[in-house]
Amino acid sequence: MAGEWGHTPLPWPRPDELPGIDCWCGRRNCLELWLSGTGFARDAGRPAEDVVARPDAAGDAALARYVDRLGRALGVVADILDTDVIVLGGGLSNLDLLYDRLPAAIAPHVFSDVFDTPVRRALHGDSSGVRGAAWLWPLDR
Ligand SMILES: [Zn+2]
Numbered sequence: 001m002a003g004e005w006g007h008t009p010l011p012w013p014r015p016d017e018l019p020g021i022d023c024w025c026g027r028r029n030c031l032e033l034w035l036s037g038t039g040f041a042r043d044a045g046r047p048a049e050d051v052v053a054r055p056d057a058a059g060d061a062a063l064a065r066y067v068d069r070l071g072r073a074l075g076v077v078a079d080i081l082d083t084d085v086i087v088l089g090g091g092l093s094n095l096d097l098l099y100d101r102l103p104a105a106i107a108p109h110v111f112s113d114v115f116d117t118p119v120r121r122a123l124h125g126d127s128s129g130v131r132g133a134a135w136l137w138p139l140d141r
Helices: 031-035 037-044 048-053 057-081 097-109 125-135
Strands: 086-088 119-121
Touching: 031 037, 031 057, 037 048, 037 057, 048 057, 057 086, 057 097, 086 097, 097 119
Parallel strands: 086 119
Antiparallel strands: none
């Protein structure tokens, strides 16, 4: 189950994120509940596409909460893996603002005085995860 990051808990939860949300996996406050498109829409009260298309103060606040949560979560990943680059996939990776705002949101949660890991969009777009999974399928079947 290595890489099942979505079912690890949201790190450093804020008071309004507690006691948390029950996840279908049986745990509570899994990242997927906060960082997926569905999770964003639950928090914002509308889908991310709508927040971007019809900007307002409530939508901006939802985007800020999203960036903060993703920054906390990726800070943990950076501490464990110290990657050369962070590549985002999935539908919300289409949010252009992530690539500007995330490094500053990750940095305070990394156990280092320096965080200069670039955050990039997946080369093959928001379906790169599915594409990668397909490449794992044996060709001799
Ligand atoms: Zn879960």
